[in-house]
Amino acid sequence: MNDQEAFAIAVEEAEMGYNEGGVPIGAALVSRDGKLLGRGHNMRVQKGSAIHHGETSALENSGRLPASAYKGATMYTTLSPCDMCTGACILYGISRVVIGENKTFLGGEAYLKQRGIEVVILENKKMQDLMEKFISEKPEIWNEDIGEEERVHSKELK
Amino acid sequence: MNDQEAFAIAVEEAEMGYNEGGVPIGAALVSRDGKLLGRGHNMRVQKGSAIHHGETSALENSGRLPASAYKGATMYTTLSPCDMCTGACILYGISRVVIGENKTFLGGEAYLKQRGIEVVILENKKMQDLMEKFISEKPEIWNEDIGEEERVHSKELK
Numbered sequence: 001m002n003d004q005e006a007f008a009i010a011v012e013e014a015e016m017g018y019n020e021g022g023v024p025i026g027a028a029l030v031s032r033d034g035k036l037l038g039r040g041h042n043m044r045v046q047k048g049s050a051i052h053h054g055e056t057s058a059l060e061n062s063g064r065l066p067a068s069a070y071k072g073a074t075m076y077t078t079l080s081p082c083d084m085c086t087g088a089c090i091l092y093g094i095s096r097v098v099i100g101e102n103k104t105f106l107g108g109e110a111y112l113k114q115r116g117i118e119v120v121i122l123e124n125k126k127m128q129d130l131m132e133k134f135i136s137e138k139p140e141i142w143n144e145d146i147g148e149e150e151r152v153h154s155k156e157l158k
Numbered sequence: 159m160n161d162q163e164a165f166a167i168a169v170e171e172a173e174m175g176y177n178e179g180g181v182p183i184g185a186a187l188v189s190r191d192g193k194l195l196g197r198g199h200n201m202r203v204q205k206g207s208a209i210h211h212g213e214t215s216a217l218e219n220s221g222r223l224p225a226s227a228y229k230g231a232t233m234y235t236t237l238s239p240c241d242m243c244t245g246a247c248i249l250y251g252i253s254r255v256v257i258g259e260n261k262t263f264l265g266g267e268a269y270l271k272q273r274g275i276e277v278v279i280l281e282n283k284k285m286q287d288l289m290e291k292f293i294s295e296k297p298e299i300w301n302e303d304i305g306e307e308e309r310v311h312s313k314e315l316k
Contacts, residue, residue, distance in 0.1 A: 046221050049218060050220065050222060052209075052211075056242075064300070064302060065208070065300065066301075066307070067306055068307055070306075084245040087248075088241070088242040090242075091241040092243045144225065145248050147225045147250040149225040
């Protein structure tokens, strides 16, 4: 599958998350030869989870894999990855991270590049709108998800 | 509870993991006022998991918490944290990471410090011995857990 098809899966996951009442961030992990290894979305609300973010859920749903499986792989994610998900991509030696948008949240993109990972930003308006909607509806869940205490993100957005 | 008591829980978790046939790394998350928030160990083998490391399991088992709960908290871990677990500690604003040993694996300690987190290394021989034993017994599981392909760690040790 190509970038467009793979990103569409991440979007589908994000929308699934929103419809479940959760944090609408989705991801898909695709091998260097274009095969889907795993897909997933943030499960903070659904599983009461602190570690099942979009990207880590996609990794978890890919199951146990040898290091060779991640080589040349791309992580597609609807939102700029937080520090944990940034670290997860680095740990497994994922080669490329394709990000839907980084306007509502800017994560570890600089560190990904510093560690030799290619970063692509799609500036996807649909995913930005979905996050803005979610943040304005449930700011306290969003703050919890990114370990923030007082910042009310909905006010910062416009 | 104090550092010694908290680290003993991480050790207990690591030994539990070893006895289950898994990767023997354990962790405990303790709040600034000395209360245990959660404890856990690596579940790669037990759950077929790519994301349940020692530290992330302790975070997961702590459940959903507001950012304030992590403030001033200490993560006790038997082994130097990998890039994912390093990122998880940064995400949640954990203040201090106490590490059993970093001889069998050196993780993101420098990055933790760079991001303002206090790092303490205990140089615990018992945990080093346990990891060396595990790595020599199951090098392929260990390599998988740290996203390594060819390095045979058992040969590099000692």
